[in-house]
Each structure stands twice: as C-alpha cells, then as structure tokens.
Amino acid sequence: MRAICILGSTGSVGAQTIxxxxxxxxxxxxxxxxxxLRLLADQAREFKPAACAVGDERMAGEAQSLLREISPTPRLxxxxxxxxxxxxxxxxxxxxxxxxxFGGVYPTLAAIDAGHDVALANKETLVAAGGIVMExxxxxxxxxxxxxxxxxxxxxxxxxxxxPELSRLILTxxxxxxxxxADLSHVAVExxxxxxxxxxxxxxxxxxxxxxxxxxxxVEAHWLFEVSPDIIExxxxxxxxxxxxxxxADGSVIAQMGAADMRTPIQYALTYPTRREGxxxxxxxxxLRALTFARxxxxxxxxxxxxxxxxxxxxxAPAVMSAANEAAVGLFLRGAxxxxxxxxxxxxxxxxxxxxxxxSLDNIVLADRWARQSVEERCGxxxxxxx
Numbered sequence: 001m002r003a004i005c006i007l008g009s010t011g012s013v014g015a016q017t018i019x020x021x022x023x024x025x026x027x028x029x030x031x032x033x034x035x036x037l038r039l040l041a042d043q044a045r046e047f048k049p050a051a052c053a054v055g056d057e058r059m060a061g062e063a064q065s066l067l068r069e070i071s072p073t074p075r076l077x078x079x080x081x082x083x084x085x086x087x088x089x090x091x092x093x094x095x096x097x098x099x100x101x102f103g104g105v106y107p108t109l110a111a112i113d114a115g116h117d118v119a120l121a122n123k124e125t126l127v128a129a130g131g132i133v134m135e136x137x138x139x140x141x142x143x144x145x146x147x148x149x150x151x152x153x154x155x156x157x158x159x160x161x162x163x164p165e166l167s168r169l170i171l172t173x174x175x176x177x178x179x180x181x182a183d184l185s186h187v188a189v190e191x192x193x194x195x196x197x198x199x200x201x202x203x204x205x206x207x208x209x210x211x212x213x214x215x216x217x218x219v220e221a222h223w224l225f226e227v228s229p230d231i232i233e234x235x236x237x238x239x240x241x242x243x244x245x246x247x248x249a250d251g252s253v254i255a256q257m258g259a260a261d262m263r264t265p266i267q268y269a270l271t272y273p274t275r276r277e278g279x280x281x282x283x284x285x286x287x288l289r290a291l292t293f294a295r296x297x298x299x300x301x302x303x304x305x306x307x308x309x310x311x312x313x314x315x316x317a318p319a320v321m322s323a324a325n326e327a328a329v330g331l332f333l334r335g336a337x338x339x340x341x342x343x344x345x346x347x348x349x350x351x352x353x354x355x356x357x358x359x360s361l362d363n364i365v366l367a368d369r370w371a372r373q374s375v376e377e378r379c380g381x382x383x384x385x386x387x
Contacts, residue, residue, distance in 0.1 A: 003091055004270060005030035005116075007053075007083060007107050008098035010039040012201040013121045013147065013262060017096050018043060020267045023279050029091035031074075032083050032099075035059055041066040044074050051075040053086040055103075083107050088114035094270060096147070097122045100203050101326055102368050105129050105361075112136050119269035121147035123204075123216045124326070128319035129364050130223030144224065145269040150217055151224055152265035153244035153256035158225070159273070165249035169227060171217055172237040172244050173296060173304075174198065174260075176209040179238060184300060187339035189332065197240040197260045206329045210342050211301040216325070218307030219318045229311040234304060236294045241283065259283060303343035306350065315355035316367035323371035324349040328379075337379050349374045 004026055008014040010033040021028055028047035033040040034055035044052050044067060052074045054063045060078045067074055077086050080103060087095050087107035095111040096119040097104050104122030111118050113136070120126070125133055126144075137144050146152050150171045158164050174197045178184055192209040193202055200208065207213035214234045221232050240260040247253045258264050261280035268275070296304045303325075310318040324346040331337035337345070349371050 002093040003027035003029035004119075005049075005087060005089070005092040005095045005111075006098065007032045007087060007096060007104075008100065008122075009033060009043055010036035011098055011100060012199060012204070013098035013266070014096070015039075016199075016262050017098060017266050017270075018047075019279060020263050020270060021047070024267070024271070024276055026270065030086045030089060030095075032086055037063050037066055041070065045070050048072065049074050050091050051077055051086055051089060053077040053082040055080060055083055080106055084110035087111040087116070090114070092116050094119055094145075096266070096270070097125065098147075100201060102128055102323060105133070105364075108133060109136060109361075112140050112142055115140055115142060117143045117145060119145045119147050119266070121266075123148070123213075123220060124322050126220040126223045127216050127322040128368065129361060130219065130318070131359060132361055132364070134223050145272060146220070146224055147262075147265050147269050148217065148220065149260075149262065149265050150244045151220055152268055153242075154221065154225060154246055156256045156268065157244070157246040157254040164246075166225075166227060166246060167231060167249050167251075168245075168247035169221055169225065169232045170245040170247065170253075171214060171221065171232065171234050172240075172242050172293075173211060173214050173234055174208065174240045175236045175238050175296075176211060178209055178300075179236065182300075184340050185338075189335065192332070192339060197238075199262070202333055203326070203329055206332060206342070207325070210303045210339070211296060212303035212306060212325050212343060212346065214296070214304045215307030215310070216322065219311060219321075222311055229308050232308075234296055236296050237292065239288075239291055241288065241291055257283065301343070303346065306343070306346060310350065313350070313355045315359055316363060317350060317353060317355050319364045319367045320353040320371040321346060321350055323368040324375050327372040327375035331375070331379055341379070345375055345378050348378065 009031040032053035057079045087110040095116045098121040102124045108125045193205045242255045245255040259280040263279045310321045328342045
C-alpha cells in the first residue's frame with residue numbers, strides 16, 4: 001500500500017480512520033474536511049499529507065493560513081471540485097470516503113476514475129447511485145470496500161467464495177436508543193444522538209434512532225453483493241456483537257462477530273486481504289450473557305421498510321429516499337421537525353416521485369434536489385432560514 005487518502009477526516013468515521021492509520025503506521029497522502037479547519041490542521045501536522053481539501057470555499061483564506069504553518073506545506077484544494085481533485089491524486093492507493101451526505105457521490109466517482117480502490121463509509125453513494133458507481137468500478141477494475149460494520153461483516157463472511165449460493169443476507173440492527181421506548185411523540189435531539197452501542201456522527205446517529213439506517217443499508221447491500229432485495233432481512237440484535245450474517249443454500253449460516261468498534265471494519269477495508277493487530281477490545285465469550293435477535297417493530301419504526309420499497313419501485317426512488325431522509329434529519333437536528341415526522345415525510349415524498357426514465361447521474365442529481373425541496377415545502381420551512 002502506497003498511502004491512503006481520508007475524505008471527511010474530521011468526522012466520526014474519519015477520526016477513527018486516523019486512529020487506524022496511526023496504529024498501523026500508514027502514510028496519509030490526503031485529508032479533507034468541510035469546515036473543521038483546526039482539526040484538519042492538527043491532522044496535517046501529524047501525517048504531512050501532500051494535499052488537503054476544504055469543502056467550504058468561504059474558509060479558503062483561513063485554511064491557507066493554518067496550513068502555511070506546517071512544513072512541508074500541503075497543497076490546498078477548495079470546494080467540491082477540490083475534494084474530487086484530491087480523491088483523484090495519483091499518490092493514493094486507497095481512498096477512504098467518510099464524507100456525509102449525497103456530496104460523497106462525486107469524490108467516489110473521481111477516485112474510481114483515477115483507478116483507486118475506495119473504502120466506502122458514505123451511505124448515500126450507493127443508495128443514490130449504486131448502479132452507476134458499481135458499473136464504473138467494474139469498468140475501472142477497482143474495488144469498493146465496505147466500511148459499514150454490517151456490510152463489512154457480509155463481505156468477510158463470503159470472502160474467497162466464488163459467487164456463493166446465498167439464500168439470505170441478514171443485517172443486524174442494535175435498535176437504536178429508543179428500542180425500549182414506547183412513546184416517541186416527544187423525542188429531543190440529544191436523546192436521538194445518544195446511541196447505546198456505537199460512536200457515530202449526528203446524521204448517522206439519528207438514522208439509527210429512526211432505523212432508516214437499515215433501509216439505506218438494504219439498498220447498499222443490494223448493490224454491493226448483487227442480490228435481490230427479497231433475500232435481504234433485518235433483525236434487531238441489541239448486543240451489537242453479531243454484525244451481520246449470511247445464510248447459504250444448504251441452510252448453513254456464517255456470522256461475523258466482534259466488538260462494537262468501527263475501527264475494525266475500517267482497518268479490514270484498508271488492509272484487505274490481510275489482517276493486522278487491531279485496536280478494538282477482543283470479545284470475551286465467557287462474559288457474554290446472551291445474544292438476542294428479534295424482528296424490528298415496524299409500527300414504531302416504519303422507516304425500516306423504506307429500503308425494500310425503494311428497490312421495488314426502482315429507478316430514482318432510492319435516491320429520493322436518501323435525499324428526503326437527509327433533508328428531514330437536518331430539519332430535526334435544527335428543531336424544525338418532530339422525530340416521528342422524519343419517516344413520515346420521507347415516505348410521503350417517495351410516494352410522489354416518478355420513477356421512470358433513464359437512471360443517469362444528471363437525473364439522480366435532479367431527483368435529489370426535488371426530494372429536498374419537497375421535504376422543505378411539506379415541513380413549511382426553508383432550511384436556509386434556519387442556518
């Protein structure tokens with residue numbers, strides 16, 4: 001491995017990727033943030049990348065001043081075009097995409113077109129544009145390595161098998177912070193962010209609380225493993241020890257287990273096909289009291305069903321689901337939408353979308369914009385007025 005590039009290095013997954021890179025002694029050739037300049041500068045000072053990118057163009061001057069204090073001074077790239085240019089630089093062997101949101105699609109494609117393997121933590125890349133991304137990766141001869149614990153688990157379960165005869169992919173869900181709470185009519189933002197098992201950023205934490213993260217993961221699994229959504233199931237496993245399971249045609253089931261620590265799937269994506277000593281605490285099976293599994297409560301968490309629905313509808317429906325959810329979560333975090341309103345508004349916007357036509361990147365971008373606008377209109381606010 002020459003070096004890795006970490007897009008979204010100042011976010012939750014990005015910071016944990018930094019931990020892994022430090023532990024393994026990996027060279028880091030590129031770093032990016034949207035606006036957390038101080039942390040980006042600290043990371044650049046430690047790893048001395050060839051270049052850094054800042055998404056918020058308004059912060060270019062301040063970023064340049066901070067980076068000038070570092071020797072050698074990394075090249076500064078600015079805006080989404082700059083992040084894409086960073087992703088395509090020849091210095092990298094693997095690009096870690098830990099950017100949050102639909103914007104992560106563009107640097108993923110830039111990295112693929114440059115011939116880089118992608119360690120993908122950005123859910124929206126495959127949910128919105130999975131067919132385009134996977135076809136582009138096939139043509140370029142590069143791999144998309146899943147970083148999500150659930151998809152990494154499936155990847156590990158089927159590693160080395162030649163088109164295994166799969167009968168089920170079983171995605172596990174912790175159930176989030178409200179798995180034992182009956183009344184979800186008055187949920188505060190800080191409650192939704194308090195995940196019992198995992199350390200994650202705000203958007204992903206809310207997705208886990210609504211269980212829409214599982215809807216997104218169903219679509220991701222469909223594209224990553226080329227399987228019908230009919231064989232993808234979701235079970236609630238509150239202990240977060242089994243990260244997912246694969247059932248084969250003969251009834252055998254293989255499960256991938258480990259501590260609830262994102263650094264393990266991150267490391268596997270970076271060192272594949274080898275394994276190195278990791279940072280996560282090892283499981284002590286003698287101290288595991290029980291491993292429980294249950295069906296998700298679709299009445300309290302109706303968003304868990306949206307991924308299968310989006311794939312059944314096809315076309316731009318998954319992109320609409322992803323964009324509507326991203327917009328709705330943003331409103332919830334700003335206090336402009338009730339918690340239970342997130343899944344409701346996403347479902348309503350999905351029902352209104354037209355799914356025909358060519359599935360091109362341009363159409364996906366238009367669908368993304370339409371879905372966000374529809375959410376804003378339905379909620380009676382404009383997100384810009386809340387910023």
